[in-house]
Amino acid sequence: MKKGILLIGLMIAAVSSLFIGVHSIPITDLFHLNVQQEFILWQTRIPRTVSLMIAGATASVSGLIMQHLTQNKFVSPTTVGTMDSARLGILVTMLYFPTASILTRSVVAFIFALTGTLLFMWLLQKMSLKNPIMVPLLGIMFGNVIGSFVTFIAYKKQLIQNISTWLEGNFATVTKGDYELIYLSVPLLIVAYLYAYPLTVSGLGEDLAINLGLNYRLVQLIGMTIVALASSVTLVTVGTLPFLGIIIPNIISVYYGDQMKETLAITAVAGSLFLILCDIIARVVIFPYEVSVSLIVSILGSLIFIYLLWKGVNK
DSSP, X not given: OHHHHHXXXXXXXXXXXXXXXSSOOOGGGTTSOOHHHHHHIIXXXXXXXXXXXXXXXXXXXXXXXXXXXXXXXXXXXTTTTHHHXXXXXXXXXXXXXXXXXXXXXXXXXXXXXXXXXXXXXXXXXXXXXXXXXXXHHHHHHHHHHHHHHHHHHHHHTTOHHHHHHHHBOOOTTOOTTSSGGGGGHHHHHHHHHHTHHXXXXXXXOHHHHHHTTOOHHHHHHHHHHHHHHHHHHHHHHHOBOTTHHHHHHHHHHXXXXXXXXXXXHHHHHHHHHHHHHHHHHHHHTBTTXXXXXXXXXXXXXXXXXXXXXXHHHTO
């Protein structure tokens, strides 16, 4: 029943997203739109809503995978340096390949994101942290080191405004013809679902996973590759979406458990719903202007994240 409510909520939010904005499109005019309304609907509103759904699902599932790979509920691509490493890749393309296509930027961002994720996993294994709260703190510090380096170079090369504006989570500029790369996330979600059981087993720990006949290292590499590629595609298409990969998997696990095969689809739906609702708030909070959706996600996500940390400390 709860699954049905989430799906219905997503459908309602998605339809509502099509008709909310500066240019009014009354739902009663849906079947007799004028030229301007038809242009807005097909060129901006539908691409924006579709990208919101895919980005929300991708960020949430990526967080779910990272939590299984690290055996920690408080990690996601935004708290283990994955996204910061991808930003470094974007900076490299701006410096050395300024005319590169968005696909080329995605490939470079993916290489840096995967490298950064592998480096964090190596650090995690070397440090053998016992306190689960220390893992995301290590990841945040690791990401901040990379992020500080990116900011320093961007300032030095006078690219700080370009990279800050471009990588900020914002769907206002999503239009037909410049967002389609995000569709690459869909097959990645399918691959994640196909590997859901091995990823769940890998979350039990290396020794137990190997005893169960799992190729632990290979599954870890597949999981990190999915996360790195999905994060890179999302970053270059719509920007950063902080905390989404932490809060949604944690909320879903409370109601549906930690069997990834059972929770992956629900996590994707819940992530899409949450992001669309945040985007609607971003559009109406100072109407007729709008704020960045990453700001709304940051405010709500940080509050929920603090609660999750507090709950984890007081268990």
